Amino acid sequence: DVKVTQSSRYLVKRTGEKVFLECVQDMDHENMFWYRQDPGLGLRLIYFSYDVKMKEKGDIPEGYSVSREKKERFSLILESASTNQTSMYLCASRITDTQYFGPGTRLTVL
Amino acid sequence: GDSVTQMEGPVTLSEEAFLTINCTYTATGYPSLFWYVQYPGEGLQLLLKATKADDKGSNKGFEATYRKETTSFHLEKGSVQVSDSAVYFCALSDQNTNAGKSTFGDGTTLTVKP
Numbered sequence: 001d002v003k004v005t006q007s008s009r010y011l012v013k014r015t016g017e018k019v020f021l022e023c024v025q026d027m028d029h030e031n032m033f034w035y036r037q038d039p040g041l042g043l044r045l046i047y048f049s050y051d052v053k054m055k056e057k058g059d060i061p062e063g064y065s066v067s068r069e070k071k072e073r074f075s076l077i078l079e080s081a082s083t084n085q086t087s088m089y090l091c092a093s094r095i096t097d098t099q100y101f102g103p104g105t106r107l108t109v110l
Numbered sequence: 111g112d113s114v115t116q117m118e119g120p121v122t123l124s125e126e127a128f129l130t131i132n133c134t135y136t137a138t139g140y141p142s143l144f145w146y147v148q149y150p151g152e153g154l155q156l157l158l159k160a161t162k163a164d165d166k167g168s169n170k171g172f173e174a175t176y177r178k179e180t181t182s183f184h185l186e187k188g189s190v191q192v193s194d195s196a197v198y199f200c201a202l203s204d205q206n207t208n209a210g211k212s213t214f215g216d217g218t219t220l221t222v223k224p
Binding site for chain 2: 004006033042043045048058090092094097098099100101102103104106
């Protein structure tokens with residue numbers, strides 16, 4: 001079974017803090033993705049990566065950056081967290097045509 | 111570009127009722143089609159998929175058939191249970207276009223009452 005893990009299920013941070021969300025997959029997948037999910041807005045793609053050290057902006061990259069130093073790990077970074085970044089963050093990895101998701105991190109920024 | 115349109119929710123059914131959640135798509139290539147399910151507080155789980163026209167995906171009593179002529183992939187289940195209460199997402203993925211990204215519908219919330 002494909003396993004995608006995320007470092008935290010719940011996270012509470014303060015405005016202006018630097019926040020790291022970690023995602024690890026165990027299946028040697030090349031493609032990895034970060035989404036945020038908000039009520040009424042569905043899934044929105046923040047960034048994706050198709051190889052180590054490679055990254056592409058998604059639909060809403062502003063306020064975020066990513067890091068992929070190793071194939072199995074894809075990190076999402078909020079450089080200076082703001083209250084409008086309170087959301088559910090979902091990581092996924094992809095093999096052939098199928099994406100597999102982690103359990104999600106619910107981030108609250110106070 | 112690619113798009114997925116799902117039936118708007120929420121959908122409320124009684125236990126053992128028949129379920130249909132409609133999904134239609136627009137794609138320039140020949141996509142694979144998916145249904146994902148999200149239980150409260152969880153990430154998305156792959157429910158079923160179909161990779162070419164007339165394929166039927168099935169899992170846990172759910173079925174969906176890839177209909178190219180109507181560009182549809184409707185999700186069905188003959189008898190729903192309370193445990194099926196969740197949000198269901200229709201999605202497509204075209205490896206030949208869009209850098210392999212998936213396109214998701216907005217999700218349909220299903221509540222099944224005992």
